[in-house]
Amino acid sequence: MTLLSWIKKQLNIITPSIHPAEHRRHARHMDYHRKKRVKFTEPNSASKPEAPTKPQPDTQNQNDELNGERPTVTAKQATSGPAANSRVIFSYLDEDDAPIGQSDILNGVAGEPIHFKIPDFSDYYLTEIDNFTATFDSQDQEITLHFARKEGLPVMVYAMDTDTRTILQSVQLLSGKLGKHYSVTAPEIDGYRLTSSAGQTYGNFDNQTHGIVFYYRKSNWRVVQPVTYYVKLTANHQVFGDPGGQALRTGLPANVIIKIFARIDTTDDVSWLNIGGSEWILNANLEPSDLPSYALVADITKTSRNPVRLAGTISFVPGKSIALFDQPYGNQVGSLADGSRVSISATIVDDQDLIWYELADHRVVPQRYLKIDQ
Structure with missing residues (x-):
């Protein structure tokens, strides 16, 4: 036995050997502080997450504090939890602060933009917005949208001589907001009495033009x-x-x-x-x-015709038509609705100084029923 072998034998007697099982046990136990730091700094690790355990004090950090040193915290360690959720309530009110539709509620994350389309209320238009914001806040918010009713189309009121078909006074126009009620009474006209009417004299303003015609007869015309x-x-x-x-x-x-x-x-x-x-x-x-079999006299009314090139519009009563004649005081040969566009080829003046317009198709119409373009 050599001297080196003898010394080695004596050391084995003094220091117990470590059994393999104990060595494996030590290998399985990683440094505690190192293991905790890896789990905290890698929250998105692909490994299967372990069941949560009660946090243990960081001995190394405590030792650092005791030694007067400030522990180091990484950026990921300081990251806060998920952003706060919030909601925005949209309310829709009319001029009287009455709701015109059900409120809308949007949920989002504080700081994110609000994506919202204002609903369409067909009878209203937007006037102003209270508490307008473009992003979600950390607190719930309420945005109020104010609307006003649109104007309805007018109601036109006419006063007409039922016998001569002449307009007795200027056309009256009534206007109001959509849905607003209207009621019309016949105007008093000196020298005339009301005989009848056409059109709805009461109703609500809407998206259509309404015409009301009151027909009158001279007060001294009994029959x-x-x-x-x-x-x-x-x-x-x-x-x-x-x-x-x-x-x-x-x-x-x-x-x-x-x-x-x-x-x-x-x-x-x-x-x-x-x-x-x-x-x-x-x-x-x-x-x-009896009806004469031959003409006894010549034409009673004499006329003069002057060629012209004009254009105009039939101006009568909305929805009504006027009669057209083959000549002044002649036979009716058709009709034209109010608002029709016409071309005028001549003016005809009779010996009573009454004016007629001859249209391009040679039919004639009294001057008072045609408005010439300026």
Whole structure:
């Protein structure tokens, strides 16, 4: 045995050997402080997470503090928890601060942008927004959107002579907000009495234009009766522009056979006969007659025609049509609705200074029913 072998043998006797099992046990136990630091700094590790355990004091950090040294904390160790959630409530109010729709609620994370589209309320338009914000806050927020009602389309009120179809006063326009109630009463017009009306005199303003026509008759016209017959004049007759109105320059001679279109009896017991258009004679000095087989006299009314090149619009009553004639005081040969566009080829002036417009298709219309372009 050599000296080196003897010394080694003596050391084995003094220091117990470490059994393999004990060595493996020590190998399994990693440094505690190192193991904790790895788990904290790698929260997104791909390894399967362990069950949570009660945190143990960091002995190394405590020793550092005892030695007067400040422990080092990494950025990931100082990271706070998830961002706070919040919500935004959107309320919709009208001019009276009454809700016009159910409130909307959006949930989000503080600091994130708000993505929101203002809803469409068909009868309202947006006027202002209270507490406007573009991002979620750490606290709940409420945004109030104020709306006002839109204006409805107007209601137009007309006053018309039911016998002559002339407008008696300027058209009245009523306006209001959508859904607002309206009620119309017939205006009082001197010298006339109301006979009837057309159109809804009450309702709510909406997205349509409404027309109301009040029809009037002269107060002293007791009876108005459309008729069709012929009479023979037994004496010369004056012709009037209206019953009881001014006499025209041209009269009718005796023995003329003419057609009667209407009869009017006034409150003073005077009877008038319409002989066409705006021409009237007294119901006197005449007798019934048959339709003549030949023309007894020439045309009563003389006219002058002047070629022109104009354009215009039929101006009558919305939704109504006017009659068109083959010549002044002639036969009706059609009609045109209010608002129709027309081309004018000539103006016709009769010997009573009444003006007619001849259209491009040679039909004529009284001047008062046509508005010429400026």
